[in-house]
Amino acid sequence: MIERNMIATAYELPGYRIERSVEVARGIIVRSRSIVGVLGASLQTIFGGKLSLYTSLYERARQDACERMLAQAEGLGANGIIGMRYDATEIARGITEVLCYGTAVHATSLH
Template sequence: MSLIVTMADAVPGREIDRVVGIARGNVVRARFFGRDFIAGLRNIVGGEVPEYTDLLSEARETALDRMAKHAEELGADAIVTVRLSTSSVMEGAAEILAYGTAVKLK
């Protein structure tokens, strides 16, 4: 069985046997001058900045993958109540944190 990951409080059709811990994964990503330059040009005309959209999307996936790996190391079958958080750690760099409750299922 592969790891189940959900933002819900439970896994439908399954019962939680026990909590094994908090699973978490994070990544800190910094902006890149080339992307900043292109984003600055896009800022003049307005609209979405796909360079940053892609950067943050990749960072979220990395954080989620690291959270899943941590849960597997804890011996979990699933992660419930998954949440994502972001914070600025310095000018031009942001942390993406994925966390949830790692559980064993019956």
């Protein structure tokens, strides 16, 4: 399992030397909003403020995409990810694709 301290948005892992880049790892998840979620969010918009239903939906989607990316990286023999990013695209009304990607690397501790 890739440790959380071995995931960085930067292109280095402090305290580690990147021995080799394995390849780009990615995790993709496509989610749709349920009719109940749409109605609940519509009610929240009437009163304004944070849309907690959408916030939790998208946070779960990002987490799922990240877990898929990590699983792919581990399968490639990597023990770290550098340059990690998220991207999201609404591919149809109410259907969103969330992509998590980064460079899978093998790194060793400098200590």
